[in-house]
Amino acid sequence: MSISRTALLQAFDSLLQPERFKDYGPNGLQVEGKPEVRRIISGVTASRALIDAAIAAQADAIFVHHGLFWRGQDGRVTGWMKQRLQRLLAHDINLFAYHLPLDAHPELGNNAQLGRVLGWTADARFGEQDLGFVATAAFPDGQALADHVAGALGRAVTLVQPEPDGAPQPIRRVAWCTGGAQGYFESAIAAGADAFITGEISEPQAHLAREMGVCFIAAGHHATERYGAPAVAGHVAKQLGLEHTFIEIDNPA
Structure with a gap:
């Protein structure tokens, strides 16, 4: 089963209500990929390692807590930013990121x-x-x-x-x-x-x-912060009949 990217975004927004928060970056769809989504990978951070794992898993969308874009960062697409975006765009993968709304949800955050x-x-x-x-x-x-x-x-x-x-x-x-x-x-x-x-x-x-x-x-x-993303993504995936897998990328920080 698949669902439209727009419907998936609406499901995440309805659950997490990002409009309620003053945040450090954009919440929601950060990188546009396939118009239809069947398989979601969740993780903590949109690192190159997570993106590569999502590509290997043939994911249509990635759901994370730490996205790519933050207030006050350098806007140039070079180095690590180029490498991450290049992979997402080449494989047409949607990137959804929710920061404070994901921290705050009373049950799944x-x-x-x-x-x-x-x-x-x-x-x-x-x-x-x-x-x-x-x-x-x-x-x-x-x-x-x-x-x-x-x-x-x-x-x-x-x-x-x-x-x-x-x-x-x-x-x-x-x-x-x-x-x-x-x-x-x-x-x-x-x-x-x-x-x-x-x-x-x-x-x-x-x-x-x-x-x-x-x-x-x-x-x-x-x-x-490794528990909220799989809880939210898993909840929405089950609700919409989508496939979901959480991928743990180890980080000592």
């Missing part, structure tokens, strides 16, 4: 799906555009939480704990926002979190964690 993997269902939201999630948790201390996250994601994480002040503090409320959301840390603290999980850490957050009494866990940008 990156944050909701990371919560599922870690065993939590959010009962509150926080931060700019309500992208951050908060849930009740039960861990004796930050190290136990970090071990749980590392085990669930299958990779080492970076943990910064508060400065010692007596007995370790239990974790009763956990906040998270996937990817490069280290700037949400103070909003997470204001939301009552005992610990905050995201993909990356920058220099200021280590000091804030030690001084504010809230644990900070950086679990990897890619590692925290």
Whole structure:
């Protein structure tokens, strides 16, 4: 079974509602390919490796979280950009990309799906555009939480704990926002979190964690954002009767 590119775009837009978000780049169809779509490949980033894998799988469309075009980037089509676009255009593959809308979806998005993997269902939201999630948790201390996250994601994480002040503090409320959301840390603290999980850490957050009494866990940008794209693409593909495969391109970041 196949469906028109326009109908597929409408299905993604209807589900993710990109018009609700101020974003860093265009959401939706970024590169136009075949007018009819039968097979979708999903992945985290529109890298050359993912595009080559999609070509090998004879895909008609690729669905990703990190597309090709971002606000403020160099607009010239040279180097890596030429190589990626050249492959997409030569094989007539549609590229769909959704950034913040994919993070925010309450059931299928990156944050909701990371919560599922870690065993939590959010009962509150926080931060700019309500992208951050908060849930009740039960861990004796930050190290136990970090071990749980590392085990669930299958990779080492970076943990910064508060400065010692007596007995370790239990974790009763956990906040998270996937990817490069280290700037949400103070909003997470204001939301009552005992610990905050995201993909990356920058220099200021280590000091804030030690001084504010809230644990900070950086679990990897890619590692925290590899669940939303296959959840959304798989949902839409099933709804429309299309073939769907998620392809994991390993990324240590």
